[in-house]
Amino acid sequence: xxxxxxxxxxxxxxxxxxxDGVVRQGDMELVGIADVAPTLALRALAEKGMPYxxxxxxxDNIPQMEAAGIPVTGTADDLLDQVDIVLDxxxxxxxxxxxxxxxxxxxKAVFQGGEKNDVADVFFHGYANYEKGLGKDYLKLxxxxxxxxxxxxxxxxxxxxxxxVVVTIVRRSADPGDTHRGVVDLALVEPVPNHQAKxxxxxxxxxxxxxxxxxxxxxxxxxxxxxxxPKKSISKEEVLAAFNAHPRIRVVRITDGFNSNTxxxxxxxxxxxxxxxxxxxxxxxxTITFSGNNIFFTISVPQEAVVTPETMDAIRASLMxxxxxxxxVAMTNKYLGLK
Ligand SMILES: NC(=O)c1ccc[n+]([C@@H]2O[C@H](COP(=O)([O-])OP(=O)(O)OC[C@H]3O[C@@H](n4cnc5c(N)ncnc54)[C@H](O)[C@@H]3O)[C@@H](O)[C@H]2O)c1
Numbered sequence: 001x002x003x004x005x006x007x008x009x010x011x012x013x014x015x016x017x018x019x020d021g022v023v024r025q026g027d028m029e030l031v032g033i034a035d036v037a038p039t040l041a042l043r044a045l046a047e048k049g050m051p052y053x054x055x056x057x058x059x060d061n062i063p064q065m066e067a068a069g070i071p072v073t074g075t076a077d078d079l080l081d082q083v084d085i086v087l088d089x090x091x092x093x094x095x096x097x098x099x100x101x102x103x104x105x106x107x108k109a110v111f112q113g114g115e116k117n118d119v120a121d122v123f124f125h126g127y128a129n130y131e132k133g134l135g136k137d138y139l140k141l142x143x144x145x146x147x148x149x150x151x152x153x154x155x156x157x158x159x160x161x162x163x164x165v166v167v168t169i170v171r172r173s174a175d176p177g178d179t180h181r182g183v184v185d186l187a188l189v190e191p192v193p194n195h196q197a198k199x200x201x202x203x204x205x206x207x208x209x210x211x212x213x214x215x216x217x218x219x220x221x222x223x224x225x226x227x228x229x230p231k232k233s234i235s236k237e238e239v240l241a242a243f244n245a246h247p248r249i250r251v252v253r254i255t256d257g258f259n260s261n262t263x264x265x266x267x268x269x270x271x272x273x274x275x276x277x278x279x280x281x282x283x284x285x286x287t288i289t290f291s292g293n294n295i296f297f298t299i300s301v302p303q304e305a306v307v308t309p310e311t312m313d314a315i316r317a318s319l320m321x322x323x324x325x326x327x328x329v330a331m332t333n334k335y336l337g338l339k
Contacts (some may be wrong), residue, residue: 003029004319007083009076010090011035011042013175013304014112018087019278021308023321024128025335028315034076037061038178046070055079059191072229080105085315086115088112095119099167101136110314112307113143115205117202126204126313126332127248128154130325133244141314145222146199148281148301150249153200155208155230156295159242161231167211169196170223172261173304178219187216216224220336221261222301225287227229229294235290239295243283247310247329247338250280251298277305281337309336 008019011033012208022030032053035042045052047156050071056062057076061086079085079102085108092114102109111119120140124133128150129173133139142150173188174181177289201209243249254283257329258267269276279302286296287298308332312332315321322328333339 001027001149004085004315004321005029005031005083005087006087006315007031007034007055007079008087008089009034009079010088010094011045011054012039012089012091014307015087015089015303017039017275018089020274021089021312022315023314024337025315025332027302027321027335028312030080030140032073034079035322036291038065038070042070043068053079055092057191058231076287078140079100080107083107085318087111087311087315088115088201102138108137108141108318109309110318111138111140112311113141113146123199124310124314125150125154125203126310126317126329127325128149130313130317133314133321135320136318139314139318142199142203143169143196144226144303144306145301146196146203147307147310148220149196149226150200150203150248151281152283152297152299153204153231153241154224154238155242155246156228156230156336157204157207160234162207162228163231164208164229165200165211166195166227167194167200167209167223169211169213170261171213171215172218172220172222173215174219175304176219186217189213190215203243218261220302222303223261223298224300224301225296227291227294227296233293234295236290239288240285240295245255247333248280250282251285252278252279252282254284254286258284258300261300264302266305268302275304277308278302279305279309279338281306309333309338312336 034055036058053073116274121137193210196210197267268278282300316328
């Protein structure tokens with residue numbers, strides 16, 4: 001079978017990682033990437049020898065890119081001519097405008113969490129609702145926080161059935177290098193319920209969810225504590241075994257040194273993972289406990305890389321590469337080295 005052809009539009013924090021993710025999928029081909037300006041990410045790509053073809057989404061800026069030593073293969077239109085599907089990872093809100101271009105071409109697209117839900121036919125999570133994305137033209141991924149949260153809740157839901165969750169999200173305010181958020185020193189509290197709880201209910205309508213969101217002035221990883229009400233009682237050993245068996249969840253121990261939002265990032269760097277990326281979320285083992293029948297535990301979500309696996313799943317669903325969730329996530333996991 002020939003490989004499906006994928007283009008990535010918007011080569012920022014997420015787009016870089018999606019491009020790398022596509023390259024790792026043995027049944028997909030990255031045709032190229034598109035961006036509008038000579039960003040640091042594009043300068044780094046050029047310095048690395050231009051492993052990906054760059055198409056300029058604003059042709060007026062081609063001379064500026066070339067002056068910065070960034071080779072340009074063509075315009076974004078040239079990229080769109082060649083692909084079966086676009087991963088749109090542009091700045092939040094730009095995807096909606098780009099959708100008009102994709103629609104005119106009859107081209108499928110996957111959008112990221114910063115877009116409004118109505119940009120897509122389906123609000124998508126590879127593990128929780130893969131089948132809903134089958135054959136759909138426009139899919140939108142859950143945000144990084146919600147992707148990690150749903151992974152963990154879906155894992156328990158398939159094990160024992162979950163009726164309700166209450167979550168507290170400690171959210172990193174900015175990605176490393178994001179100076180536009182300013183120099184901050186506060187923990188910003190939002191009204192309940194947070195968008196992650198509302199989004200979880202859209203993807204998993206059988207679960208009642210609410211929760212609190214607190215923004216904190218850090219750049220690496222969200223921390224989420226989750227109180228989940230199971231439909232029948234379950235032991236800590238069973239919860240732990242389910243998390244341990246999940247290819248996109250890593251169980252870590254605070255006593256081993258995984259005691260902060262940055263531990264996972266540092267560990268990923270020590271593993272030699274490109275950019276210090278970690279596709280898995282982490283469950284802190286010592287946080288798993290019970291309040292009555294309710295399961296209480298805490299996870300860490302590496303915000304920059306976590307959506308990559310579910311975005312690969314979205315390509316598989318939209319292009320009907322695999323008919324079932326089990327087959328699709330298994331392919332994505334295999335190619336990303338997730339065991
Ligand atoms: N940063 C995160 O941790 C994170 C996590 C999950 C989801 N998301 C979502 O992913 C999306 C992208 O976020 P990001 O953090 O990568 O943003 P970013 O600002 O790092 O990258 C966006 C890129 O899009 C480019 N761009 C802007 N307009 C364009 C256009 N018309 N055509 C082509 N390229 C264009 C910009 O130059 C930039 O390089 C957003 O929807 C965001 O909410 C971000």
